[in-house]
Amino acid sequence: MNSLSILGLIFVGIFFGLMITSAVFLRQREGLILREISAFARLQRAIGLAVEAGSRLHISLGRGHMLSTQSGIGYVGLSILGRIARSTSISDRPPIATSGEGTLGILTQDTQRDAAKNLGVEFDPVRGRITGLSPYSYSAGTLSLIEEEDVGANMLIGSFGSEVGLITEAAERSESMTLGGTDNLSGQAVLFASAQEPLIGEETYAGGAYLGVGPMHIASLYAQDILRWVLIGLIVIGAIIKLLGSL
Amino acid sequence: MRNLAYTAIAIAVGLVVLVGYFLQLELLVNLRLVLLEWATLLVAVALLVGVINLLSVHWRKSTSDNKNRVNSIALIVAMVITLGVAGYFGPTHPYSLWIFNYIQIPIEGSLMAILAVVLIYAGVRLLRRKPNLLSIVFIATAVVILLMTGPLFGIDIPGLAELRIWIGKVPAVAGARGILLGVSLGIIAAGLRILIGADRPYGGN
Numbered sequence: 001m002n003s004l005s006i007l008g009l010i011f012v013g014i015f016f017g018l019m020i021t022s023a024v025f026l027r028q029r030e031g032l033i034l035r036e037i038s039a040f041a042r043l044q045r046a047i048g049l050a051v052e053a054g055s056r057l058h059i060s061l062g063r064g065h066m067l068s069t070q071s072g073i074g075y076v077g078l079s080i081l082g083r084i085a086r087s088t089s090i091s092d093r094p095p096i097a098t099s100g101e102g103t104l105g106i107l108t109q110d111t112q113r114d115a116a117k118n119l120g121v122e123f124d125p126v127r128g129r130i131t132g133l134s135p136y137s138y139s140a141g142t143l144s145l146i147e148e149e150d151v152g153a154n155m156l157i158g159s160f161g162s163e164v165g166l167i168t169e170a171a172e173r174s175e176s177m178t179l180g181g182t183d184n185l186s187g188q189a190v191l192f193a194s195a196q197e198p199l200i201g202e203e204t205y206a207g208g209a210y211l212g213v214g215p216m217h218i219a220s221l222y223a224q225d226i227l228r229w230v231l232i233g234l235i236v237i238g239a240i241i242k243l244l245g246s247l
Numbered sequence: 248m249r250n251l252a253y254t255a256i257a258i259a260v261g262l263v264v265l266v267g268y269f270l271q272l273e274l275l276v277n278l279r280l281v282l283l284e285w286a287t288l289l290v291a292v293a294l295l296v297g298v299i300n301l302l303s304v305h306w307r308k309s310t311s312d313n314k315n316r317v318n319s320i321a322l323i324v325a326m327v328i329t330l331g332v333a334g335y336f337g338p339t340h341p342y343s344l345w346i347f348n349y350i351q352i353p354i355e356g357s358l359m360a361i362l363a364v365v366l367i368y369a370g371v372r373l374l375r376r377k378p379n380l381l382s383i384v385f386i387a388t389a390v391v392i393l394l395m396t397g398p399l400f401g402i403d404i405p406g407l408a409e410l411r412i413w414i415g416k417v418p419a420v421a422g423a424r425g426i427l428l429g430v431s432l433g434i435i436a437a438g439l440r441i442l443i444g445a446d447r448p449y450g451g452n
Contacts, residue, residue, distance in 0.1 A: 009269040015435050016443075067286055072434030075441060078448040102293030105300055107448045129304050130297040136358040141301075148315060162362060169365045172372070183430045185423055192385065194369035196376070201426040205433025208446075216445035220436035227432055 018223035019216070026219055034221075039179045039197035040210035046153035046177055047087050054092040055152025057084060058145070060167065061108060062158020062182065063100030063138050070159040072205075073183040074104050077157040078111050079208045079217070084155070085115035094121075096149055098131045099158070100138030105130040139163040143170030156180035156195070157207060160187040168194035181207070202228070254444045261442045302326060325350075388414060 050057045061077040064070030081097050088095050089112075097108045109128035116123035131141025143166055146154065154171045156164060160182045168191065171178040180195035181204025182188055191198045199207075202224060208217030260282055267279030305319040313319070333343045370389065373382050394404075395411035440446040 005269045005271070012265070012269075012435065012439070015432075016439055019436070019439060019443075065290075067283075067290055069434055072430075072437040075437045075446060075448055076433070079446050082448075102295070102297035103290050105297045106293055111448060125300075126304055126307060128300075130300045132301070133294070133297060134355070136355040140358060144315060144318065148313070162366075163358070165362050165365050165369060166358065169369070183434070185426065188426065190366065190369075193366065193373045200429075202429030202433050205430075205436060214445060216440055216443070220440055224429075224432045224436050228429065231428055 015223055015227060018226055019219050022222035023215060023219035026215055026222070034206075034210060034218075037199070037203055037206070037210060039199055039203070040207065042177060042197055043153070043155060043179050043211070047084060050088045050093070050095070050152060051091045053152075056093040056149050057088060057095040058149065058151040058154045058176075059084060059095055059097045060142055060154065060156045060158060060160075061097060061099040061104055062156070062160045062164075063133075063135065064104065064159030064183070065101060066103040066107075070183060073157065073159050073181075074101075074107075076205050076207055078104075078107055079213045080155065080157055080211055081108065082111045082115055083208070083211045083213045085112050086118065089116050089119050089121055094124075094127060096145070096151075097128050098138075098142050098145060099128075100130065100132055100135070102130070102133075104158075135161055135163045136166075139166040142167050146170045146174050146176065150174075151176045153177040154179070156182070156191070157199075157204060159183055160191075162186045162190045165190045165194050250447070253449050254447060257447070257449060258442060258444055261438075265438075265442065298326075 046055075046057065049055055059077070059081045061074060061081065062070075064074040066074060081095075084095055094116075095112075097112060099105045099108050105128065109125055112128050113123045129141075129145070131145060132138035145151075146167070147170060151171070151174060153176055154167070156167060156178065157180070160167075160180075161184055164180065164182065164187050168178050168180065172194070177197070178195045179197040179199065180191040181199030182191060183204070188198070188200060192200070205224070206221050208214065209221040263275065264279050264282055267275040302323065305322045309316045309319040309323060329343075329346055332340075332346060336342050370386050374386060391407070391414065392411060395407055437446070441448070
């Protein structure tokens with residue numbers, strides 16, 4: 001076991017400890033305030049509108065491979081899909097989810113089926129679609145869906161490359177709102193320019209906490225924030241030491 | 248009861264894979280490799296399920312009164328031909344490669360070309376939608392990088408090449424590292440939530 005493995009294990013252990021501590025702390029405290037992220041405030045309104053006005057929500061989970069690091073963003077997308085499905089499945093136009101990877105497609109349907117079962121409504125498997133299995137075929141399949149299904153709001157949470165620009169353009173043309181976040185750097189740049197509400201970096205992973213998926217999402221957000229500041233501190237200290245050393 | 252079993256399996260497998268990654272114990276490493284091989288097989292089966300899902304959705308659309316049913320019919324025909332050719336002759340046969348080289352690549356290439364236009368349009372729209380300092384810096388950086396990436400009619404603007412190198416080496420790397428740190432923390436958080444059963448995307452939430 002090398003020193004890097006020990007360091008990695010310690011880091012994961014600290015993260016886990018912070019998550020549990022935050023969860024215990026949050027249980028004792030009510031009325032928690034999270035910093036405002038306008039994208040999630042707009043999304044909450046879009047969810048309300050979907051139920052009241054009967055507009056369709058589209059959740060795009062990208063094409064992240066579930067056996068790679070891209071699975072992280074895929075799980076976040078699935079949590080958010082579950083939350084939205086539980087809120088809007090009773091509406092006339094239940095949400096529709098798209099993905100571009102086999103495992104993610106199965107989990108998408110499973111999440112929606114679970115939400116429908118909890119609400120006692122029927123689940124139509126067509127609401128969880130795989131629109132293409134390569135980056136551009138996925139985008140091409142999704143943009144035609146946005147037009148056909150008369151989507152009111154699009155939530156793009158998953159692993160996307162620059163091809164996501166085609167999806168946001170289709171959303172813009174259909175005059176529907178777009179919120180987007182990804183783990184891919186070029187995808188983030190494209191979303192920053194083209195999405196109405198882009199999510200940058202860790203903001204994407206905070207979706208579950210802001211949409212009230214569960215207390216553990218808020219606890220993990222706390223742990224992320226604490227460790228981010230610790231890492232920033234370490235980077236700054238490291239830079240200062242290096243600067244002093246070169247003097 | 249079934250949900251409890253799913254959760255128990257997910258937590259146990261997750262723990263074995265995670266601990267096997269850090270601790271190089273022979274039993275754990277071997278178990279981890281076996282589990283990962285099973286997962287790879289399941290992902291391959293899931294890909295097949297994905298193809299069937301794609302086919303069933305478009306079959307339904309092509310048999311309904313959908314205005315874009317022609318597209319769905321074209322997709323089904325293309326899929327059947329491709330699967331037939333690649334299945335019968337093999338994926339490396341000249342016929343299969345012809346489909347790939349002369350149909351799929353040109354179509355994806357044209358989509359990439361459309362994307363370039365779409366991105367220019369999105370850049371202009373960004374300045375109209377959010378006319379703030381961040382948007383101006385974003386667009387200005389993109390323009391500088393573009394100017395210095397392609398030949399500018401043989402004109403050499405002094406300092407621009409150095410500016411491009413500096414942008415690539417300092418602010419771009421710093422920003423990318425900041426974003427990737429946030430992403431990495433998010434991935435760990437998502438993984439740990441699955442590991443403790445707080446998130447159960449496999450059903451039973």
